[in-house]
């Protein structure tokens with residue numbers, strides 16, 4: 470191992486889990502591992518915890534995972550406003566349909582919008598000092614008699630287990646030979662707008678505007694009594710996001726897209742400050758259901774394992790599920806039920822790498838089985854609403870929604886199969 474000044478000085482990682490990436494998945498994994506007593510270090514490439522864009526809708530399965538991690542009540546009481554209805558509108562303002570979340574089958578369901586920074590800072594606050602190392606980009610991970618991590622500054626460190634939580638363009642995934650995601654053909658603007666005097670429409674509803682044949686889909690929901698969040702999805706060439714990196718260009722493009730839309734969208738966009746305006750490119754990758762994805766004591770979670778389009782708002786929820794399950798799998802391999810977290814560090818240090826690797830493969834099989842259909846559903850939903858611009862299809866879709874409404878049976882059923890392990 471090289472001895473040199475590094476952001477990792479003082480970190481003893483040889484008998485720890487090293488999590489690569491300090492986004493939602495990486496921080497939550499560290500919280501889960503800390504909760505069960507397994508030592509962990511998080512390596513984040515950015516100089517500070519990333520300014521995580523805009524908001525995220527956390528659905529029931531995400532809340533079950535957040536409960537297992539021990540942060541759900543704090544988030545609920547401090548930040549997360551409940552969404553009680555789902556509504557669809559046409560560009561003309563005609564309401565196609567409306568469904569109470571309470572009427573969706575399999576409930577009670579819980580949908581709450583969260584400002585991402587509030588989620589990340591709540592997770593980070595659970596971790597002891599020194600767990601998160603920023604400016605610690607990882608360039609490769611290899612497996613020579615155990616995982617070896619090479620940082621972008623050339624430092625090499627060892628770990629007992631590596632968890633790649635480094636997002637859609639995962640370096641850990643690349644080191645494992647996992648292919649990159651494929652561009653889905655559309656992009657998303659997101660924004661948050663504050664209305665200090667109160668929202669123009671404070672109803673706790675998740676509203677979607679489906680726009681004719683241009684493939685535009687707009688969604689909005691309140692995240693607090695004075696803050697509205699929105700997203701504007703639409704087909705776009707692959708270089709569109711690059712072009713919109715200039716906030717002036719982004720704003721002009723966004724204004725074009727929301728022109729004439731109902732729900733006061735023009736005003737909401739006009740009041741969004743530049744720092745609360747984001748644009749993202751969207752991609753996904755077919756997940757091999759029931760297959761393992763890691764090697765030795767190296768595994769992946771979150772977008773690194775199953776990059777998905779945001780069409781059903783499940784990427785973050787799946788990442789949170791992953792974190793609970795990987796922490797439980799490692800704990801159960803090292804120690805019998807009832808083992809005290811205070812004794813876990815020694816048990817983890819003594820665990821056989823082969824047993825840990827076996828547990829990671831079994832966990833990956835469960836996780837790919839769970840996530841493959843969600844990624845597929847998100848892909849299909851986006852094709853139906855955003856990518857497909859066939860006039861006959863659009864007419865049929867709107868007719869179906871206005872005649873039969875949202876189906877309360879199928880609406881949130883993908884959140885139901887997840888029962889969080891107890892940490």
Ligand SMILES: Cc1cc2nc3c(=O)[nH]c(=O)nc-3n(C[C@H](O)[C@H](O)[C@H](O)COP(=O)(O)OP(=O)(O)OC[C@H]3O[C@@H](n4cnc5c(N)ncnc54)[C@H](O)[C@@H]3O)c2cc1C
Nearest residue numbers: 490492493494514526607635636771772779782784785786
């Ligand atoms: C427009 C949009 C809307 C969305 N809406 C929702 C929603 O409503 N609900 C929902 O559940 N999900 C939603 N998602 C999905 C959700 O944002 C992601 O699934 C989630 O952020 C994945 O978390 P992650 O930790 O795996 O990756 P990320 O959040 O991307 O975090 C990865 C981290 O790794 C770091 N990193 C990358 N490479 C390296 C490296 N080599 N070394 C060290 N660090 C590295 C990055 O800096 C980053 O901090 C949405 C996604 C998009 C694009």
